[in-house]
Amino acid sequence: MEKFTSVTGVAAPLIEDDVNTDQIAPVGGGPRLNQNYSEILFLNRRKRPDGSVDTDFVFNKPQFARPSILVTGRNFGCGSSRESAVWAMAAIGIRCIVARSFADIYRENCLQNGVLPVTLSVADTEVLEARVLEANGATPFTADLENQRIVGPDGSAFSFELPPADRMRLMEGLDDIGLSLKLDSEIDAWEKRISIEMPWMQRAFQN
Amino acid sequence: MPRTLFDKIWEAHSVGTRVDGRVLLYMDRHVLHELHAPHAFRKLQAANRPVRRPDLTFSAMDHTASSLPLAQQTPNAQTQAIVDAMREGSRRNGIRIFDIGDPEHGISHVVAPELGMVLPGATHAVPDSHACTVGGLGALAFGVGTTELEHILATQVLALARPKRMRIRLDGTLGPQVESKDVALRILSQIGVAGGRGHILEFSGPVARALSIEGRMTLCNLSIEMGSRSGMIAPDDATFNWIAGRPWAPQGAMWDEAIAYWRTLPTDDDAVFDKEVVVECTGLEPQITWGTDPAQVVGISGRVPDFSSVDTSKRAALEKSLAYMGLAAGDMIEGLPVQRVFIGSCTNARLPDLEVAANILRGRKIAPGVKALVVPGSAKVKRDAEAKGLDRVFRDAGFVWGETACSMCAGANGDRGEPGDRVLSTTNRNFENRQGPGVRTHLVGAALAAAAAVTGRITDVRKLVAGGA
Numbered sequence: 161m162e163k164f165t166s167v168t169g170v171a172a173p174l175i176e177d178d179v180n181t182d183q184i185a186p187v188g189g190g191p192r193l194n195q196n197y198s199e200i201l202f203l204n205r206r207k208r209p210d211g212s213v214d215t216d217f218v219f220n221k222p223q224f225a226r227p228s229i230l231v232t233g234r235n236f237g238c239g240s241s242r243e244s245a246v247w248a249m250a251a252i253g254i255r256c257i258v259a260r261s262f263a264d265i266y267r268e269n270c271l272q273n274g275v276l277p278v279t280l281s282v283a284d285t286e287v288l289e290a291r292v293l294e295a296n297g298a299t300p301f302t303a304d305l306e307n308q309r310i311v312g313p314d315g316s317a318f319s320f321e322l323p324p325a326d327r328m329r330l331m332e333g334l335d336d337i338g339l340s341l342k343l344d345s346e347i348d349a350w351e352k353r354i355s356i357e358m359p360w361m362q363r364a365f366q367n
Numbered sequence: 368m369p370r371t372l373f374d375k376i377w378e379a380h381s382v383g384t385r386v387d388g389r390v391l392l393y394m395d396r397h398v399l400h401e402l403h404a405p406h407a408f409r410k411l412q413a414a415n416r417p418v419r420r421p422d423l424t425f426s427a428m429d430h431t432a433s434s435l436p437l438a439q440q441t442p443n444a445q446t447q448a449i450v451d452a453m454r455e456g457s458r459r460n461g462i463r464i465f466d467i468g469d470p471e472h473g474i475s476h477v478v479a480p481e482l483g484m485v486l487p488g489a490t491h492a493v494p495d496s497h498a499c500t501v502g503g504l505g506a507l508a509f510g511v512g513t514t515e516l517e518h519i520l521a522t523q524v525l526a527l528a529r530p531k532r533m534r535i536r537l538d539g540t541l542g543p544q545v546e547s548k549d550v551a552l553r554i555l556s557q558i559g560v561a562g563g564r565g566h567i568l569e570f571s572g573p574v575a576r577a578l579s580i581e582g583r584m585t586l587c588n589l590s591i592e593m594g595s596r597s598g599m600i601a602p603d604d605a606t607f608n609w610i611a612g613r614p615w616a617p618q619g620a621m622w623d624e625a626i627a628y629w630r631t632l633p634t635d636d637d638a639v640f641d642k643e644v645v646v647e648c649t650g651l652e653p654q655i656t657w658g659t660d661p662a663q664v665v666g667i668s669g670r671v672p673d674f675s676s677v678d679t680s681k682r683a684a685l686e687k688s689l690a691y692m693g694l695a696a697g698d699m700i701e702g703l704p705v706q707r708v709f710i711g712s713c714t715n716a717r718l719p720d721l722e723v724a725a726n727i728l729r730g731r732k733i734a735p736g737v738k739a740l741v742v743p744g745s746a747k748v749k750r751d752a753e754a755k756g757l758d759r760v761f762r763d764a765g766f767v768w769g770e771t772a773c774s775m776c777a778g779a780n781g782d783r784g785e786p787g788d789r790v791l792s793t794t795n796r797n798f799e800n801r802q803g804p805g806v807r808t809h810l811v812g813a814a815l816a817a818a819a820a821v822t823g824r825i826t827d828v829r830k831l832v833a834g835g836a
C-alpha cells in the first residue's frame with residue numbers, strides 16, 4: 161500500500177449527509193470483472209433525471225475533475241460494503257476524505273486503501289466547509305497526517321486525531337496481511353486449542 | 368466482570384493484538400460471493416499466498432444469478448466472466464461452491480443458517496454488508512470489504528478495533544399482520560440510519576424472544592441499515608431446536624457439549640452496554656418507507672411527514688427524497704398506486720415470509736397491470752415452499768415464481784423496474800436507482816407486499832384480510 165504522509169491539492173465539496181455507496185459507485189451497467197473505477201464514480205448523480213449532464217454536480221465541474229480531498233457530511237459511505245466505493249475515489253486522485261462522520265465499513269475500506277478518513281470538531285468542520293466552498297477549486301488544501309491537520313490556502317490549520325493504530329498503518333503503508341501474519345503462531349495455537357475445547361467450531365462440514 | 372453476548376464471543380475469538388493495536392478475531396466461517404471474491408482470488412494469486420482454511424470457506428453464487436427458470440437462462444458475457452472467475456478461483460483454492468442448480472444454491476445469508484453452517488457463539492464473515500442476518504442465531508457476523516476478504520482468506524482472522532455495545536430492548540407484543548420487518552423499520556425510524564454506528568447491536572426484550580428464528584434473522588438483517596456492522600439476538604431453546612438436525616449441525620455428544628456452551632452465551636444480568644434504547648412495539652402498525660433512506664418510515668395509516676419545521680440544512684435532502692419518490696408532504700401513504708411488487712432477498716425470503724404472503728394471496732388475484740415477482744431465498748426454501756404448494760398459490764394469483772437469487776434487491780442480475788415504477792419490496796434498501804433508474808422503492812414486510820399486489824395500491828393488509836379493502 162502507498163505510504164501516506166501528506167497530500168496537497170484541490171478540495172471538492174459535497175456537503176450532504178448519508179451519501180451511500182450505491183450513489184458513490186453504482187453497479188450501473190451491471191457488475192464487471194475489469195472495471196474502470198473512475199467511470200463509475202457518482203455515475204447516476206452526474207446526470208439529471210432526463211439523462212443530460214448535471215453541470216451543477218460537483219464532480220462534473222472542470223475544477224473538480226482531479227481533486228485530492230473530498231469534504232462531505234454525516235454518515236458518509238453508508239449502505240453496502242462494496243470497496244469499489246473507495247477505489248472509485250482513489251481512481252480520480254482522492255487521498256483524503258473529511259466527513260462529519262463515516263459509516264463503519266466505509267471508513268475501514270478507506271484505511272485498507274491508503275485513503276485518509278478525517279473527522280474534525282463541529283466548529284472546525286463548519287469553517288473548513290465554508291473555506292472549501294469559497295476556494296471553489298482554485299486554491300489548494302493540504303491533508304497532513306504527520307502533524308494531523310488540514311491546512312487551508314490561507315495557512316489556517318484544523319487539527320484532527322486519528323487513532324494511533326490507523327495512523328501507523330497509513331503512514332507506513334503497511335501490508336495488512338503481512339502485519340497479521342506476524343501472529344501466525346498465535347493463530348495456529350488458537351486453532352489447536354479450540355479444536356479440542358469446541359471441536360464443532362473448527363469443523364464446518366459434517367458428513 | 369459481567370459480560371454481554373458480544374463480549375463473550377469477542378473474547379472467545381480474540382487470537383492476539385497486532386502491533387498497530389488491532390485485535391485479530393478468528394472467523395469460524397467465511398462465505399464468499401461472486402461479486403467480490405474474484406478480485407481477492409486474483410490478488411492472492413499475485414502475492415502467491417494460499418488460502419489458509421479452505422475447509423471453513425464456501426462460495427455462494429447469489430448476486431448475479433438469474434431468477435429465470437434454469438432452462439431459460441441465457442449467458443450474459445459480462446456476468447458470465449464473473450461467474451467463471453468465481454468457479455475457477457474456488458476450484459483452484461479447494462473451496463466448496465454452492466453453484467447454480469445445486470441443492471445448496473441460494474443467497475449466502477439464507478443458505479448458511481439453513482445448512483447448520485452458522486452456529487450460536489460463532490463468528491461469520493461475508494463480503495456483503497448483510498452478513499449480520501445470521502446474528503438471529505446468536506452468531507457474530509461481519510460484512511467485509513474486498514481487502515478484508517482477501518485478508519481472511521490468507522489468515523482466517525479479521526483485524527478489528529473493538530466496537531462498542533448497544534442494546535435495543537423491544538417491549539410489548541405484536542398485533543396481527545405485524546411482522547419482524549415492521550419492528551425493524553420502526554427501530555430505524557426511531558434511531559435513524561446512523562443510530563448504531565460504531566456499535567454491535569443486541570436486540571432483546573419480549574418481542575425479540577417471541578420472534579421466530581427466521582423473524583430474528585429479518586430483524587438482524589437490518590442492523591446494517593441502522594448503521595451498525597452487526598446485530599445479534601441471544602440464542603435460546605428456540606434457536607437450538609431450529610438448528611437441531613440440520614445437515615451440518617453438530618451431532619451426538621458434540622451437540623450436547625455445544626448446547627451446554629451456547630447456554631452460557633446470553634448477556635449477564637448486570638452487564639453494561641455503551642448505549643441503550645427501548646422501543647415500544649404494542650400498538651405498532653405495519654410500517655412502510657416513504658423516502659429514499661430506510662429510516663424514512665411511517666405506519667400504514669400515516670402520511671408523508673411535513674418538513675416545514677425541519678432546519679433548512681436538512682430540508683433540501685428531504686425534499687429531494689420526496690421529489691424522487693413522486694410524493695408531497697402530507698400525502699397519504701395508503702392508496703398510492705403500485706406498479707410492481709417484489710417478495711425476496713436475504714431480508715424476507717425464508718419460508719415463513721412466503722407463507723405470510725401466500726396466506727393473503729390464497730384465493731385472490733393480483734390487480735391488472737401489476738407485475739409481481741417472488742424469488743425464494745434459497746433452493747431449499749423453494750423446494751420446501753413447493754412441497755407445501757405455495758408456488759401454486761403465488762402462480763394462481765398471478766405472481767412470477769423465480770429461481771433463487773438476489774434478484775430485484777440490487778438488480779445485479781438484470782431484474783429491475785422501469786423508470787417511475789412504484790415498487791413494494793420486501794428488501795432492505797430504498798436508495799435512489801437501486802432497483803433500476805428512477806424506480807421508487809417502498810420497503811415493507813411480506814404481508815403489505817402481498818396486499819398491494821392484490822389491490823394495485825398501497826393497502827393496509829389488516830383491512831384486506833378483514834374484507835374491508
Ligand code: SF4
Pocket residue numbers: 429430474475476495497711712713714772773776777794795
Ligand atoms: S439479497 Fe440483496 S442485500 Fe441480500 S445479499 Fe443479495 S443483494 Fe445483498
